[in-house]
Amino acid sequence: MSRRHPLRRFPSALMAWRNLGRNRVRTALATLGILIGVVAIASLGMATAAIQQQATANLEGLSNEVTVSAGPDNPNDGISADQVDDIERLAGDATVVPERSNVTTLSARNGAETRVSVTALTKADAMYNVSRGSISNRLRSGALLSQADARRLGIEIGDPVTYDGKIYRVQGILSSSQGIGGQQRVLVLPLSAMDNQNYYDSVTVLAEPGQSVEALTANIESSFNTADEDIVRVRNFAFVQQNVGSFLSTLRLGLLGIGSISLVVASVAILNVMLMSTVERRGEIGVLRAVGITRGEVLRMILTEAVFLGVIGGVLGVVVSAGVGVILFEFLLGSPLSAFRWQSVQYLLYGMVFAVAASSISGLYPAWKAANERPVEALRD
Amino acid sequence: MSVIVLEDAIKRYHTGGEIIEALDSVNFRADRGEMVTIIGPSGSGKSTLLNMIGLLDTPTAGRVRLNGRDVTDFSTDELTEERRSDIGFVFQDYHLLPMLTATENVELPTMWDTEVDRRDRAVELLNRVGLSDRLTHKPPQLSGGQRQRVAIARALVNEPDVLLADEPTGNLDQDTGATILDELTRLKESENIAIVAVTHDEQLVEYSDRVVELVDGTINT
Numbered sequence: 001m002s003r004r005h006p007l008r009r010f011p012s013a014l015m016a017w018r019n020l021g022r023n024r025v026r027t028a029l030a031t032l033g034i035l036i037g038v039v040a041i042a043s044l045g046m047a048t049a050a051i052q053q054q055a056t057a058n059l060e061g062l063s064n065e066v067t068v069s070a071g072p073d074n075p076n077d078g079i080s081a082d083q084v085d086d087i088e089r090l091a092g093d094a095t096v097v098p099e100r101s102n103v104t105t106l107s108a109r110n111g112a113e114t115r116v117s118v119t120a121l122t123k124a125d126a127m128y129n130v131s132r133g134s135i136s137n138r139l140r141s142g143a144l145l146s147q148a149d150a151r152r153l154g155i156e157i158g159d160p161v162t163y164d165g166k167i168y169r170v171q172g173i174l175s176s177s178q179g180i181g182g183q184q185r186v187l188v189l190p191l192s193a194m195d196n197q198n199y200y201d202s203v204t205v206l207a208e209p210g211q212s213v214e215a216l217t218a219n220i221e222s223s224f225n226t227a228d229e230d231i232v233r234v235r236n237f238a239f240v241q242q243n244v245g246s247f248l249s250t251l252r253l254g255l256l257g258i259g260s261i262s263l264v265v266a267s268v269a270i271l272n273v274m275l276m277s278t279v280e281r282r283g284e285i286g287v288l289r290a291v292g293i294t295r296g297e298v299l300r301m302i303l304t305e306a307v308f309l310g311v312i313g314g315v316l317g318v319v320v321s322a323g324v325g326v327i328l329f330e331f332l333l334g335s336p337l338s339a340f341r342w343q344s345v346q347y348l349l350y351g352m353v354f355a356v357a358a359s360s361i362s363g364l365y366p367a368w369k370a371a372n373e374r375p376v377e378a379l380r381d
Numbered sequence: 382m383s384v385i386v387l388e389d390a391i392k393r394y395h396t397g398g399e400i401i402e403a404l405d406s407v408n409f410r411a412d413r414g415e416m417v418t419i420i421g422p423s424g425s426g427k428s429t430l431l432n433m434i435g436l437l438d439t440p441t442a443g444r445v446r447l448n449g450r451d452v453t454d455f456s457t458d459e460l461t462e463e464r465r466s467d468i469g470f471v472f473q474d475y476h477l478l479p480m481l482t483a484t485e486n487v488e489l490p491t492m493w494d495t496e497v498d499r500r501d502r503a504v505e506l507l508n509r510v511g512l513s514d515r516l517t518h519k520p521p522q523l524s525g526g527q528r529q530r531v532a533i534a535r536a537l538v539n540e541p542d543v544l545l546a547d548e549p550t551g552n553l554d555q556d557t558g559a560t561i562l563d564e565l566t567r568l569k570e571s572e573n574i575a576i577v578a579v580t581h582d583e584q585l586v587e588y589s590d591r592v593v594e595l596v597d598g599t600i601n602t
């Protein structure tokens with residue numbers, strides 16, 4: 001007794017499978033076309049997801065910040081201690097960091113010089129991250145220096161820097177990926193370093209998760225300013241995030257468009273392959289029709305072949321794209337497994353859906369054509 | 382009652398402004414248990430006639446009856462259903478599907494009827510035509526005679542009322558042709574079916590119960 005084929009209950013699938021097995025090279029090439037299309041869509045999609053995640057991570061530090069500085073109608077040359085108290089009251093749970101700033105020239109023992117902006121504040125740990133060294137809440141006599149300047153001046157942890165005649169020891173080097181606002185060239189000192197200034201140059205309010213940055217901004221603005229008097233200037237960076245977000249979605253659409261073109265090319269290849277193979281099998285399909293296989297059954301059989309090409313190409317494409325995704329995320333974000341978050345893994349699904357849809361659509365015409373061939377004609381030659 | 386009847390069947394082809402009358406008022410019938418052979422010179426309309434009988438083509442004028450029912454005006458899909466349930470085909474070039482085993486080829490006409498399993502009947506038919514040891518072989522691994530026997534088994538899998546054969550021995554040598562014809566004769570009786578064959582083969586004519594000669598699209602009596 002011959003054994004039953006597992007696909008026996010699905011005759012269209014069984015026949016499609018056997019037919020694809022007849023010309024392996026052609027099947028492999030058609031599959032490869034689909035595979036490339038899927039990889040194009042999925043990996044471009046995942047690349048934008050990676051860029052997006054990176055941008056979000058970079059913007060995160062900014063997105064909860066509200067910055068208050070003196071407005072044009074402020075009687076003083078900055079924010080007064082009383083005003084800081086007012087802000088503190090309005091801010092609720094948010095951390096309020098008043099700071100004074102200046103510019104100075106740092107020089108190294110080897111004679112190199114560089115100009116940096118100087119920020120004097122308390123609560124440095126709320127505002128900055130270090131890549132080396134540490135930050136204590138109050139810097140006391142410690143300082144933080146941006147990485148680029150530290151490198152340029154050859155300054156290491158523990159080395160002294162001089163500001164306004166006083167010596168501070170560098171206790172931390174700021175990490176370079178400190179967001180778009182950029183701690184590019186900055187020396188961070190304890191607030192006491194600028195005690196000679198009466199006013200604060202700016203006050204940063206760090207909103208707690210759940211606190212609305214927009215509401216905080218509006219609150220502070222309305223309690224200090226009136227319609228014709230701008231005592232303070234209040235800014236937040238929510239708009240930056242919005243702009244970056246909309247740029248990224250444009251980028252994503254563009255890249256996905258490019259990816260889709262390759263899938264369109266692949267489906268034209270499938271159309272060609274299916275047309276060729278149905279023309280070659282014209283007589284055979286005539287026999288099927290003669291012995292009583294209906295047009296609908298022939299149509300389903302050939303359509304199934306096209307769908308199989310799409311599914312095989314799609315699955316292989318998804319496997320390859322997952323690999324590409326892992327490499328991309330490792331490269332761009334340093335965390336390969338982030339590739340499997342929905343934000344990026346969804347593109348694998350889209351690639352698969354596109355592959356199956358594109359190949360089914362390309363299979364329609366050849367299938368319809370083969371099914372409607374008159375068996376008498378097909379059998380004549 | 383005759384299995385298949387053609388009444389005043391006319392078939393015209395229009396080619397390049399010219400009208401070819403391939404069949405001209407042909408009357409034909411075949412009964413269960415008889416083998417009718419259609420002979421005639423090339424171009425006389427034998428294949429055209431067989432296509433009418435096999436419901437692969439419809440006449441330009443005239444009637445076709447299958448088991449007493451007028452099927453002349455049936456739609457493409459209705460005709461397909463009739464072929465599937467009542468008619469078996471054997472072709473000169475066997476026309477087996479190369480990627481299917483002998484058994485699967487025999488099952489082919491009923492393959493899409495998933496609710497009835499014809500596997501057992503397929504195997505039994507292959508036994509009957511002497512291919513019990515070739516069930517899982519594929520056509521390229523079979524000889525011409527073996528292929529034609531698979532084709533005969535395929536033509537019978539749906540328990541047809543009529544089996545149609547266009548030059549069934551055309552590609553076979555004398556001896557193999559004879560075994561095929563013996564096979565057909567036995568099956569004609571055991572299955573009680575009508576066999577209509579088109580041939581140039583004198584040998585086949587000897588096996589038939591009745592011979593119909595076509596000349597220029599008309600039956601020569």
Ligand SMILES: Nc1ncnc2c1ncn2[C@@H]1O[C@H](COP(=O)(O)OP(=O)(O)OP(=O)(O)O)[C@@H](O)[C@H]1O
Nearest residue numbers: 394395396401403422423424425426427428429430
């Ligand atoms: N589709 C068609 N279009 C035009 N003319 C056709 C068509 N089919 C058959 N004919 C013509 O009809 C006539 C009969 O053809 P048919 O194929 O029935 O002959 P035949 O008796 O089977 O010949 P042979 O013994 O060579 O197979 C021929 O003149 C042929 O050219």
Ligand SMILES: [Mg+2]
Nearest residue numbers: 427428429547
């Ligand atoms: Mg002929």
